[in-house]
Amino acid sequence: MKRDRQTEKKYELNGVVQEGDDLFVQKRIARRAYELYLERGGINGHEVEDWLQAEREILEEECQ
DSSP: OOOOTTTOOOEEETTEEEOHHHHHHHHHHHHHHHHHHHHTTSOSSOHHHHHHHHHHHHHHHHHO
């Protein structure tokens, strides 16, 4: 069966094409990482730490 590229909905976030639930989870992680950044007072230099902490929190919630 041939796919109709116009009806396929794919989304790109941080250079990665995502679909469905994966996109939802990645957006939640990004939002939480930003919250952590704001909680720190908007100080740069902790992006990776914020992302990894947010990822742990969100994925733990998803597994429950």
